[in-house]
Amino acid sequence: MREIKEFSAWRTSGFLGFTLLLLALTWLVWAGAGFFREREVFYLWHLLPSLLASLHLGAGLFTVQPNEAVVLVFLGRYAGTVREPGFHFANPLAARKRISLRVHNFNSDRLKVNDALGNPIEIAAVVVWRVVDTAKALFQVEDYKSFVAIQSETALRALASRYPYDAEGKSLRGNPEEIAEELKGEVEERLKVAGVEVLEARLTHLAYAPEVAQAMLRRQQALAVVAARRLIVEAAVGMVKEALSGLEAAGLALDEERKAAMVNNLMVALVSEAQAQPVVNVGTLYA
Known part of the structure; x- marks a missing residue:
């Protein structure tokens, strides 16, 4: 298929065409009045051309609105496009198709x-x-x-x-x-x-889609809960590390069993959703 691209059509000012139309109409009136008054062939030879000229000049006039184009088609062939807004005169035998250029x-x-x-x-x-x-x-x-x-x-x-x-x-x-x-x-x-x-x-x-919306919502909620838990655990581990490092820096050394107990208590207090309740231990880990 041969690609057709836009090009500008031949056209001239509509006011020039309108002036010629007025002259053709004046010619037509003069010839018509003379023929009906005197019935001479001389006026008939002027009547037919003036009538054809008036019809063609009138058919060639058209206007183009802003953001509009007029496409001309002459004898089945694309004859160009007029994009300029205003009053125009173009080939009177060409068919005109209007197309909007608006958004x-x-x-x-x-x-x-x-x-x-x-x-x-x-x-x-x-x-x-x-x-x-x-x-x-x-x-x-x-x-x-x-x-x-x-x-x-x-x-x-x-x-x-x-x-x-x-x-x-x-x-x-x-x-x-x-x-x-x-x-x-x-x-x-x-x-x-x-x-x-x-x-x-x-x-x-x-x-x-509605048939899976509830299941996908629960899945998103579960993923959000897992992500929040992961963040909380990562923060709690960092806080426990800081606590152990602070104790060691202060010279309070703990053996492995006491460290494990301390880590367990801190992780429970930091990660648990319920408020932590203090427990007083009166015994020892080795009793």
Whole structure:
């Protein structure tokens, strides 16, 4: 398939065309009045050309709004695009198709897909886009708006299947900015054929599917508890080391059995969730 690229169409000022139209209408009125008044062939030879000139000049006038383009098609061939806002005159025999150059938003539906670990998740995104090549948008794809929607959802599904929902490395939940940039690049690559530029792509919804949401929530809570316990134990070990080092620096040497008892008591007091209750020991470890 031959690629069609946008180029500027021939056009001139619409005010010039409107002036010529007024002259053609004046010519038409003069010829028509003379023919109906005197019924001479001389006026008929002026009547037909003036009528054709008026019709063609009137058909060639058109306006272009800001952030809008008009694509011209002449005898089945692309004849160029007019992007400049204002009043224009172009080939009156060319068909004109208007296309918006404004920024558009596409909000995808909530898609149910499996992440890289096989967990079912719900994901949705917003894609901000605009047309930058009118010829590609109209002639390279059947319907560029529908093409944007389908390709955006396809790219979103592909991205979601490459990364886990949540993990220690790169994940959908843990790296939102990187995921957004990668999604933008993938969508833009797919929409390049339609002459569409992607300004932004970002996830708007990310969650586990309802059937596994409760189980995954309990899993996340368990992981959080384990991480908190690990942090507490690491801190308690450091405090016990400091206590033993302080005793040795003060000249209070303990044998291995008393050290073990002291470490056990300190670890219980520091790690236990319940408030530690002091116990007065009136005996000895060797009794």
